[in-house]
Amino acid sequence: xxxxxxxxxxxxxxxxxxxxxxxxxxxxxxxxxxxxxxxxxxxxxxxxxxxxxxxxxxxxxxxxxxxxxxxxxxxxxxxxxxxxxxxxxxxxxxxxxxxxxxxxxxxxxxxxxxxxxxxxxxxxxxxxxxxxxxxxxxxxxxxxxxxxxxxxxxxxxxxxxxxxxxxxxxxxxxxxxxxxxxxxxxxxxxxxxxxxxxxxxxxxxxxxxxxxxxxxxxxxxxxxxxxxxxxxxxxxxxxxxxxxxxxxxxxxxxxxxxxxxxxxxxxxxxxxxxxxxxxxxxxxxxxxxxxxxx
Numbered sequence: 001x002x003x004x005x006x007x008x009x010x011x012x013x014x015x016x017x018x019x020x021x022x023x024x025x026x027x028x029x030x031x032x033x034x035x036x037x038x039x040x041x042x043x044x045x046x047x048x049x050x051x052x053x054x055x056x057x058x059x060x061x062x063x064x065x066x067x068x069x070x071x072x073x074x075x076x077x078x079x080x081x082x083x084x085x086x087x088x089x090x091x092x093x094x095x096x097x098x099x100x101x102x103x104x105x106x107x108x109x110x111x112x113x114x115x116x117x118x119x120x121x122x123x124x125x126x127x128x129x130x131x132x133x134x135x136x137x138x139x140x141x142x143x144x145x146x147x148x149x150x151x152x153x154x155x156x157x158x159x160x161x162x163x164x165x166x167x168x169x170x171x172x173x174x175x176x177x178x179x180x181x182x183x184x185x186x187x188x189x190x191x192x193x194x195x196x197x198x199x200x201x202x203x204x205x206x207x208x209x210x211x212x213x214x215x216x217x218x219x220x221x222x223x224x225x226x227x228x229x230x231x232x233x234x235x236x237x238x239x240x241x242x243x244x245x246x247x248x249x250x251x252x253x254x255x256x257x258x259x260x261x262x263x264x265x266x267x268x269x270x271x272x273x274x275x276x277x278x279x280x281x282x283x284x285x286x287x288x289x290x291x292x293x294x
Contacts, residue, residue, distance in 0.1 A: 003062065006102035007095075012062035013055035013103060017046030022294045023109050024050040024286070025100055029118030030161075030219070031212030033061035033202050037117075038194075041279050048287040053107070057123075058091065058099055059211030061202075066090050071210050072217035089217040096218065097126035101134060113290045115139035117274065118247065119219055121255075122146070128236075129228040137235040137293045138259075139286055142244055142272055144251035145258050146224045157183050157245040157272070165209050172207070173199045180273060183246045187269010188277040229258040235293040236262035237285055241270025241278075263289070 001014040013034070024045060026037050034054040045052050056063040069090035076087075100123065104112055113136045116124035121143020128138045144150060153161070160182040166172055176199035177192055184190060236259045240252025249266065256264040265285045267278050274282065 001062070004103065004106050006106045007099050009058055009064035009099065011055050011058070011064070011099060011103050013053055015054075016042045016052040017050050019051050021046075021049050021051040022290045023104075023112035024052050024290060025104060025112050025114045025124075026052060026054040027100060027114065027116035027120035027123045028054070028057065029116075029120045030215050031060060031209070032118075033205060035061075035198060035201050035205070038198070038274065038276075040276070041274060041283070044279055044283045045286065048283055050113075050287075050290065053103070053112075055100075055103055057096055057120075057215070059214050060208065061206050065208060065211060066214060067210075069214060071213045087217075087221045089221045090214045091218055093122055093126045093218050093222045094130065096123050096215075097130055100124075100127055101131060104134075110134065111136050113137045113139070113286075113294070115141065115286060116143065117141040118143055118272065119215060122219060122222065122225070125225055125229060125255075126222070128232055128234055129225065132232060132234055135234055137237070137289050138232075139237045139239065139289060140252075140255050141239040141274075141282075142241060142247050142252070142270075143255060144247055145226045145229060145255050146222055147226055147251075147254050148224060150251050150254055151248045153247065154245040161246060165207075167207075169200065169203050172203045175199075183244075183272040185241060185269055185271040185273055185275040185278070186243050188275035191276060194276070226254075226258045229255070230260065232259055233261075234259075235289055237265065237289045238262055239265045239267065239282060239285060241272065242266050242268050243270060244272045246272040 114124040121140035
């Protein structure tokens with residue numbers, strides 16, 4: 001893993017595969033470090049002919065923390081939006097999108113395929129909107145357009161998302177299993193040991209819940225991307241689980257409808273995670289997209 005100065009911050013990243021293969025930038029979701037792109041999934045994508053780059057978003061993992069910025073008042077943010085006031089946030093999804101492009105340029109990569117999960121899907125949507133000429137294809141996984149009329153998360157899933165995390169290492173490991181039982185995939189078995197190992201790895205790398213709150217503010221402030229997405233003329237793939245309680249499947253269908261010509265893969269029994277049992281479907285779909293559009 002390597003720390004690189006880009007876009008006025010430092011970004012931690014690593015790679016899988018051969019540099020001469022199809023470049024695939026992987027963007028992870030809210031509060032999740034790059035290791036949430038499981039090493040095994042990354043290796044499968046590399047074996048399928050990708051030069052995969054994953055990285056820690058700003059304010060998470062080993063990338064720059066915005067310690068000088070306050071934790072946003074989410075109630076005030078919601079009030080501002082309801083009154084038509086542009087909210088003040090420490091940074092935006094556009095800033096996070098530019099981080100991805102800056103990382104690619106620092107690696108001497110002008111164009112790439114981009115793939116994001118959850119908030120990462122929103123970031124890659126923003127990347128495609130801002131610089132479509134630098135994107136070969138876009139894959140949006142278990143994400144949303146920001147359409148305010150979409151069904152909301154279940155109360156149990158929302159509680160799991162917003163409940164403050166335990167501060168101890170073991171508490172975080174235990175919470176990770178509890179959370180996955182709420183938002184994870186009922187159609188696939190939970191590999192508790194793998195989940196615990198990932199939680200321990202994340203905690204040991206960096207425990208920083210303040211960054212999650214600032215990232216959430218960036219999501220809330222960004223608004224509805226459908227008008228911009230409708231003008232995209234890029235190869236696109238939308239992947240969503242049929243049993244996602246945090247970002248319901250209607251959000252995936254809405255994303256598919258917003259991006260003209262996009263493909264839609266609905267995975268039966270998948271929730272708001274990337275279960276090992278679905279990896280081969282996910283890898284095959286992404287590989288089909290990137291192979292046809294490189």
